[in-house]
Amino acid sequence: MPAPAHDRRPDPDALLASFQREEKRARRGSLKIFFGMCPGVGKTYAMLRAAQQEQKDGTDFLVGIVETHGRAETETLLxxxxxLPRKQIDYRGIQVTEMDLDALLARQPRPRLVLVDEFAHTxxxxxxxxxxxxDVVELLDAGIDIFTTLNVQHVESRADAVRQITGATVHETVPDSVFELADQIELIDLTPEALRERLAEGKVYLADRARAAADGFFKDTHLTALRELALRFVAERVEKRLRELRATSPLKTVWRSGERLLVAIGPSPSSLQLVRWTRRMAAAQGASWIAVSVESSRALxxxxxxxxxxxxxxxSELGAEIVITxxxxxxxxxxxxxxxxxxTQIVVGQSRNPRWLDFVRGxxxxxxxxxxxxxxxIYVVPAERLAEKPGLRIDWQAAFHAPAREYCDVLTTVGVLTVVSWFIVPYTGYLSVGLLYLLAVIVLSLRVGRWPVLAAGVLSALTWNFLFIPPLFTFVISKFEDGMMFATYFIVALVSGQLTGRFRAQARHERLREARATALFHLTQALSAARTLDDAVFAALRQADDIFGAKTALLIADNDTLTAHFAGSFxxxxxxxxxxxxxxxxxKKAGRFxxxxxxxxxxxxxLVRDDTAHGVLVISVPPDTPLTLxxxxxxxxxxxxxxxxLEREQLRAVGEREKLLAESDKLHRALLDGVSHELKTPLAVLGAAAETFATADAPxxxxxxxxxxxxxxxxxxLVTNPLDQTRLESGVLKPHLDWSDAHDLVNAALDGVREALVSHPLETAVPADMPLFRADAALMEQVIANLLLNAALHTPSGTPIFLAAGVDTARARVFFTVADRGPGLPAAMRERLFQKFQRGDAARAGGLGLGLSIIRGFVVAQGGEVVAGENPGGGAVFTIYLPFTAHSNVPTE
Amino acid sequence: MPPAASTAPVEILIIDDEIQIRRLLRITLEAGGYRVREAENASLGLNEAAVQRPDAIILDLSLPDMSGLDVLRRLREWSHTPVLILSVQGDETAKIAALDAGADDYLTKPFDGGELLARVRVLLRRARPAGEVSIATFGDVQVDFTRRTVTKAGADVHLTVKEYALLRLLLQHRGKVVTHRQLLRDIWGPGHEEDTHYLRVHMANLRKKIEAIAEQPAFLKTESGIGYRFTDAG
Structure with missing residues (x-):
C-alpha cells in the first residue's frame, strides 16, 4: 500500500519530540547541599558516597571540583x-586552580550531575x-544537577551568629536566596566529641588559612553552639517547606501571616546586622520584607x-524588596x-547619636x-558597637570642595559691607550695621553653598564684633544687650545658612528628578518620532551618551547572534x-557594577520584554566616575x-513576513484555481463527448x-484533488453537516467508481437499520469513493474489497471500513500515509499522492478521524470514524 | 422519441460562456431534434429569452457578467420557461439555491448526452400539461391518486399520510429533482425546512414498502446533498 516516496517535510511528531527534549534540557537542574556545622564533619565524604551510589545507578556525572586536602579516605572515594581537569589561573605570579566552568559547559554530552565542593568558595x-x-547557579540554569557542600557559618543570615559564637569573622558567605535554590539538604551531623576524636586522629585536615580560625572553631562550647545553629537552620527550612506544601491557597503572593516587615537602612555598617536580623524575623514569620533607604538633602x-x-x-540578595525614597x-x-x-512592622537600629543631637532634631x-x-x-534592634565613630560627623571634604569662587564672593561681600558700614556707622549706630550684615548673609545664602554661608556668618559676626561693637578693636563684648544681640545674630545667621542650604539641596534634588523625567520623556519622544529602527537607536544612544556622560553601544539580537549597532559610540x-x-x-545584568x-x-x-532578551545595552563610563544607583x-x-x-520592530518584521507569505499563498492558490478551472472546461467537454459515444455505440x-x-x-x-487540497488548506472548506443515510452515501460513492472496481469483487455490509448520523454527504461520498479507488489501485486484480459500516454506540461514533486483501501496510509508514504527496511503492499506482491526505482532511473537517491498520487475514484496513448522536424523534404523522 | 413530429420545432436557448460547451450541447440537442439558440453571456441570454420565447433554457451557473442565480431570478419575474441548470461538481449550495429560486432541474458537468436529452424531455413534459393523471404506474407499483391507494404486485400497501404525501409530490415532479427544502415545506409546513431527518426516516420507510431492494432503490433516488428524484428511466 502507499509508501513514503521521499519525505522532504519534517515529521511533526519528530519535531514535537525534539522540542520536548529541548525543553527537558532547558529545565533547571536540582541542587543538593550537604550541610554541616563546621569543617571536618565529613560533608565531602558523604557527597562522594552519594555520587558513588549515583554511579552505580548509571547516572552520567562528573566531579567538577573536590578538595581532598590529602585525606586518604576521601582520595580513595575519589x-x-x-x-574534570582544573583550570590554571595565574594570580599575581602564583598558580591557582579553579573549576573550569567553560570546559564543563562546553562538554558534549553535558553530564547530568556535577559535584562542586565548597559552595561558598571565592x-x-x-x-x-x-x-x-x-558558577553553580549557572550550571543549574544549564539544567545540570549539582551536589555541593556548605557549612552553617557560610550562610549569609547566620554569619553574625557564628561570629558572636566563635569571634571569627566569616568572609565567604552564600546569600540565603541562593541557599533557597536547594531542592534537597542533607545535614551531616556529628557530635562534638566524635568530631574532636576525628581531630585527634588527624582525620581532619585544615587548609593553612583556616588554621588560624581553628582554635576558635573547635572549642567544645563553640561546637555545641554551632551544631545547634546548623540543626535549627535546617529544621526551620524543613518547617518552611512544610508550610509551603500545606498552603492550599492558590494565591502564592498572599503571605501566611499577613505580616510584612520594613527595615530602615542607612550607610552605617550596623545596617548589615539590621538586614540580617530582619531577614531572620521575616523567614520565621513567613513574611515578606522591604528594605528602605531614605535620602535627605544632606550630602553623603x-x-x-x-x-x-x-x-x-x-x-536585595537576601530577598528584600528595595525602596529608595x-x-x-x-x-x-x-x-x-x-x-x-x-x-506591619518597622525595624530600626538603636540610635547612637549623642543625646544633644537627638534633642536638636526633635x-x-x-x-x-x-x-x-x-x-x-516598631522594633528597635540594639546595634553592636563596631569600630564606628558615633555622633555628628562633619564632611570636611565637602566643606573644602565648595567652589573657591563662592568663598571669594563671601569675602568680597563682607569686605565691601564693612567699608560702607565704617562710613555710615556714625549716623546709624552699630546695631543697624548688624542688621546690614544679617541681610548680607541671607542674600549670600541664596547664592552660595551651605559652607560658604556658614563662613559668611562667622566672618561677619567676628568683623562686626571687632570693628563695631564697643569696645572697638577687641572681641570683647561689655554690655549684656550687645552680647544678646551678638548671640542672636550668630544663631540667625547659622540657621538661615542651614535652611537655605537645605532648600537648595531640595531644589537640586528636584532638578535631578526632573532631569531624569525629562530624559525619559525626550527618549520616548525621540523613539516614537523615529521613522526607522536605525533612527530610534541613534537617538537613544546619543541621549544615553549625554545623560550618563558615557560611551554606549547597543547589541541587537538576531536569530542566535548579537550584532552591534553602528550608532554605538563604544x-x-x-x-x-x-x-x-x-x-x-x-x-541578567552583567559587567561593571x-x-x-x-x-x-x-x-x-x-533588553528584556516578556522573557525575551531583544538585545543588550552597554554603558561604559570612565573608571573614576561610577554610575550612581x-x-x-x-x-x-x-x-x-x-x-x-526592538520588540515593536521585531513584531513588525514578523508581520511583514507573514503578510508576504499570505500574499504568495494567495497567489499560489489563485494560480491553482485558475489552472484547474481552465482544465475543467475542456475536460467537461471531453467527458461529455466520451460519455455520449461510449453509451451510444458500445455494449x-x-x-x-x-x-x-x-x-x-x-x-x-487529477484536477479535482489539488483543488480539494487547496480548499482544505485555505480553510474555505466548511462542511455542511446534515442527517445522512449510510445506504445513500455508499450508493452514491459506488456509482462514481463502479467501473474502476470491475476487477475486484466488492462485498458491502451496511446494516439495514443503521440509524442516521450527521455528515457532509458530498465529502463523505468522495471519502468512501477515494478509499475504494485506493484499494482497487493498490491490490492485485481479483482480490476482494470489503466495505462495511455500523454504529459503535458505546463510543458514540459511526464507522466506515474499507478493507482489502492486498500487500497491507508496513507499520512504520502508517503515520505518514496521510501526508501530502505520499505514494505507494507500487509503480502502477497513479495520482499525485494526495488521495489519503484529502480523505483525512475531509474526515477531520467533519469532526472525525481516519485510522489505517492491518486486516487480520492479510491486507490493509482503513476506518473512518464520525461522531454519532441520535436524532430527535420523528413524528410518525 | 423526438417531439419533432409536432408542427413547430421545440426551441432551446443555451446560456453559457464556454463556446465548446455550447457547441457540444448544440450537437447533442440538434441530434435529439431540437432547435438551438445560443447566448454567450447573461444579458444576451435574458434578451434572447424575452424576444424569442424559447421552450426551455439551459443555463450555466457561472457567467462572466452576472451569476446564473441572478439570471434565474430576473427570468422568473416574467417567465415560467423551464430552466435546466448546468454546474460543476461539488457546488451543492449553488445548485440548491438555484433550484429553490425556480430552476426546474440541474445537470452536473461532465454530462452524458443521453442524460441531457432525458432531462430536457422531462422539463418539456411538465411545461406542457397533459391533463391530470389519476393513476401512476411504475414497476409493479400502482398509485391511484383519486382513491389515495397504493398497490404493489396487486397487494395493498399501507402508507402513512406523510409517506403518501412524499410519494405523490415526487411523482408529480416525475424525473425531476425536488430539494429537501421543497419537500419539507410542502409536507411538514414552513418551519420544518431544516428537519431533514424527518425526510430521511420517512424516505427509508417508504422505500421499504415500495422498492424491491430498499438499500438500492430503483425509483426513489437520492440526489446527494440536494434532494430526491423519482425516476423510472432506469
Missing amino acids: AGLPV NAEGSRHPKRYQ LPEDRRRREQNLALA HDENIAAALVRVALQNNA GNLVDRLLRISGPID TVTEKERAVAEWAWRHR TDTLPSSEGFHLP AQRELAESFATQLALV TRENPAGEIRTATRRLTR
Whole structure:
C-alpha cells in the first residue's frame, strides 16, 4: 500500500519530540547541599558516597571540583570517579586552580550531575564569577544537577551568629536566596566529641588559612553552639517547606501571616546586622520584607554612599524588596513607605547619636517613629558597637570642595559691607550695621553653598564684633544687650545658612528628578518620532551618551547572534562581547557594577520584554566616575524603552513576513484555481463527448470511446484533488453537516467508481437499520469513493474489497471500513500515509499522492478521524470514524 | 422519441460562456431534434429569452457578467420557461439555491448526452400539461391518486399520510429533482425546512414498502446533498 516516496517535510511528531527534549534540557537542574556545622564533619565524604551510589545507578556525572586536602579516605572515594581537569589561573605570579566552568559547559554530552565542593568558595580573580555559588547557579540554569557542600557559618543570615559564637569573622558567605535554590539538604551531623576524636586522629585536615580560625572553631562550647545553629537552620527550612506544601491557597503572593516587615537602612555598617536580623524575623514569620533607604538633602560621603549601596545590595540578595525614597524627615518617610506597602512592622537600629543631637532634631528616630507610627509595630534592634565613630560627623571634604569662587564672593561681600558700614556707622549706630550684615548673609545664602554661608556668618559676626561693637578693636563684648544681640545674630545667621542650604539641596534634588523625567520623556519622544529602527537607536544612544556622560553601544539580537549597532559610540571588544552575550543569554545584568564579570569595562543591561532578551545595552563610563544607583535605575528605564522599540520592530518584521507569505499563498492558490478551472472546461467537454459515444455505440467495454471516458475521468480526478487540497488548506472548506443515510452515501460513492472496481469483487455490509448520523454527504461520498479507488489501485486484480459500516454506540461514533486483501501496510509508514504527496511503492499506482491526505482532511473537517491498520487475514484496513448522536424523534404523522 | 413530429420545432436557448460547451450541447440537442439558440453571456441570454420565447433554457451557473442565480431570478419575474441548470461538481449550495429560486432541474458537468436529452424531455413534459393523471404506474407499483391507494404486485400497501404525501409530490415532479427544502415545506409546513431527518426516516420507510431492494432503490433516488428524484428511466 502507499509508501513514503521521499519525505522532504519534517515529521511533526519528530519535531514535537525534539522540542520536548529541548525543553527537558532547558529545565533547571536540582541542587543538593550537604550541610554541616563546621569543617571536618565529613560533608565531602558523604557527597562522594552519594555520587558513588549515583554511579552505580548509571547516572552520567562528573566531579567538577573536590578538595581532598590529602585525606586518604576521601582520595580513595575519589579514585575511579570521572574528574574534570582544573583550570590554571595565574594570580599575581602564583598558580591557582579553579573549576573550569567553560570546559564543563562546553562538554558534549553535558553530564547530568556535577559535584562542586565548597559552595561558598571565592574564585580567584580573573574567573568568570567572583563566587563559586554563581558558577553553580549557572550550571543549574544549564539544567545540570549539582551536589555541593556548605557549612552553617557560610550562610549569609547566620554569619553574625557564628561570629558572636566563635569571634571569627566569616568572609565567604552564600546569600540565603541562593541557599533557597536547594531542592534537597542533607545535614551531616556529628557530635562534638566524635568530631574532636576525628581531630585527634588527624582525620581532619585544615587548609593553612583556616588554621588560624581553628582554635576558635573547635572549642567544645563553640561546637555545641554551632551544631545547634546548623540543626535549627535546617529544621526551620524543613518547617518552611512544610508550610509551603500545606498552603492550599492558590494565591502564592498572599503571605501566611499577613505580616510584612520594613527595615530602615542607612550607610552605617550596623545596617548589615539590621538586614540580617530582619531577614531572620521575616523567614520565621513567613513574611515578606522591604528594605528602605531614605535620602535627605544632606550630602553623603562617597564612602557612606558606597556602604549604603552595599547594605541595600545585601538586602536585595537576601530577598528584600528595595525602596529608595527622598525626604528630610526620616521617620515620616518610613511610615509613609510602610503604609504604602502594607508593612506591619518597622525595624530600626538603636540610635547612637549623642543625646544633644537627638534633642536638636526633635527627638531620636525611635521616639519620632513611635509618635506617628499608629498601628505599625516598631522594633528597635540594639546595634553592636563596631569600630564606628558615633555622633555628628562633619564632611570636611565637602566643606573644602565648595567652589573657591563662592568663598571669594563671601569675602568680597563682607569686605565691601564693612567699608560702607565704617562710613555710615556714625549716623546709624552699630546695631543697624548688624542688621546690614544679617541681610548680607541671607542674600549670600541664596547664592552660595551651605559652607560658604556658614563662613559668611562667622566672618561677619567676628568683623562686626571687632570693628563695631564697643569696645572697638577687641572681641570683647561689655554690655549684656550687645552680647544678646551678638548671640542672636550668630544663631540667625547659622540657621538661615542651614535652611537655605537645605532648600537648595531640595531644589537640586528636584532638578535631578526632573532631569531624569525629562530624559525619559525626550527618549520616548525621540523613539516614537523615529521613522526607522536605525533612527530610534541613534537617538537613544546619543541621549544615553549625554545623560550618563558615557560611551554606549547597543547589541541587537538576531536569530542566535548579537550584532552591534553602528550608532554605538563604544567599541565592543571581543571581551565585552562575551559579557554582553552572557547578559543576553541569562537575561541578567552583567559587567561593571554587577556580580558577573565585574572587571569588564561596560555595564551590560539586557533588553528584556516578556522573557525575551531583544538585545543588550552597554554603558561604559570612565573608571573614576561610577554610575550612581539613581543613574543605574535610569539606565534600566532606558533599557526597558529600548526593549520596547526592538520588540515593536521585531513584531513588525514578523508581520511583514507573514503578510508576504499570505500574499504568495494567495497567489499560489489563485494560480491553482485558475489552472484547474481552465482544465475543467475542456475536460467537461471531453467527458461529455466520451460519455455520449461510449453509451451510444458500445455494449462492449473495449471500444475507444470507453477508453477516452476512463482517461477523462482519471484526468478529472487529477484536477479535482489539488483543488480539494487547496480548499482544505485555505480553510474555505466548511462542511455542511446534515442527517445522512449510510445506504445513500455508499450508493452514491459506488456509482462514481463502479467501473474502476470491475476487477475486484466488492462485498458491502451496511446494516439495514443503521440509524442516521450527521455528515457532509458530498465529502463523505468522495471519502468512501477515494478509499475504494485506493484499494482497487493498490491490490492485485481479483482480490476482494470489503466495505462495511455500523454504529459503535458505546463510543458514540459511526464507522466506515474499507478493507482489502492486498500487500497491507508496513507499520512504520502508517503515520505518514496521510501526508501530502505520499505514494505507494507500487509503480502502477497513479495520482499525485494526495488521495489519503484529502480523505483525512475531509474526515477531520467533519469532526472525525481516519485510522489505517492491518486486516487480520492479510491486507490493509482503513476506518473512518464520525461522531454519532441520535436524532430527535420523528413524528410518525 | 423526438417531439419533432409536432408542427413547430421545440426551441432551446443555451446560456453559457464556454463556446465548446455550447457547441457540444448544440450537437447533442440538434441530434435529439431540437432547435438551438445560443447566448454567450447573461444579458444576451435574458434578451434572447424575452424576444424569442424559447421552450426551455439551459443555463450555466457561472457567467462572466452576472451569476446564473441572478439570471434565474430576473427570468422568473416574467417567465415560467423551464430552466435546466448546468454546474460543476461539488457546488451543492449553488445548485440548491438555484433550484429553490425556480430552476426546474440541474445537470452536473461532465454530462452524458443521453442524460441531457432525458432531462430536457422531462422539463418539456411538465411545461406542457397533459391533463391530470389519476393513476401512476411504475414497476409493479400502482398509485391511484383519486382513491389515495397504493398497490404493489396487486397487494395493498399501507402508507402513512406523510409517506403518501412524499410519494405523490415526487411523482408529480416525475424525473425531476425536488430539494429537501421543497419537500419539507410542502409536507411538514414552513418551519420544518431544516428537519431533514424527518425526510430521511420517512424516505427509508417508504422505500421499504415500495422498492424491491430498499438499500438500492430503483425509483426513489437520492440526489446527494440536494434532494430526491423519482425516476423510472432506469
